[in-house]
Amino acid sequence: QVRLVESGGGLVQTGGSLRLSCAVSGLTFNRKTMGWFRQVPGKEREFVAAKGWSGGLTLYGDSMKGRATISRDNAEGMVYLQMTSLEPEDTAVYYCAAGATPCDLRAGAINYWGEGTLVTVSS
Numbered sequence: 001q002v003r004l005v006e007s008g009g010g011l012v013q014t015g016g017s018l019r020l021s022c023a024v025s026g027l028t029f030n031r032k033t034m035g036w037f038r039q040v041p042g043k044e045r046e047f048v049a050a051k052g053w054s055g056g057l058t059l060y061g062d063s064m065k066g067r068a069t070i071s072r073d074n075a076e077g078m079v080y081l082q083m084t085s086l087e088p089e090d091t092a093v094y095y096c097a098a099g100a101t102p103c104d105l106r107a108g109a110i111n112y113w114g115e116g117t118l119v120t121v122s123s
Contacts, residue, residue, distance in 0.1 A: 002026035002112050004096045009117030012086055016121070020081040022096030022114060029053075034072055034079040035105040038092035039116075045095070049081060050102035059102040064090070086121045093118050 008020040020036070035050030047061040049070035058070060069082040079096060096114035099105040 002098075004098060004112055004114035006094065006096045006114045006117035009094060009119045011120045011122060014087060014121055014123050016086050017082070017084045018086060018119060020083070020094055020096075020117060020119070022079045022081075024077045024079065024096075024098065027098065027112070029077040030074040032098045032111070033100060033102050033105055034070075035097045035099065035102070036068075036070060036079075036081045037095045037097055038090075038119075039095065040092045046092075047106050047108075048094070050097075050099075050105040051079070052102050057102045059106050061106070083119075086119075088121045088123045091119060091121050
């Protein structure tokens, strides 16, 4: 059974930083692209970042470019999203996702989703 379990969400003030984690099990982690999306209630899910299984190709969405860094630990089956200079507009549920390639994830071709972790940025 494939599981993607996010953690690290919470309440942070404007300008603050947060690191999200995603623990992955049940799939060949070092052969999967991993990524992050976010969703505000009433809006579509938005691509944040993706990183290829070899760590080579990395893509970022426009909304958090320059303020988010995705990383992964293939030995531990973990993927991370370090976010800085957070703004109230970054308030959303953040989802971990797995797919074939970073371009596939950015296009919305997702094989597996996590349940999400809520990030709230206070003004």
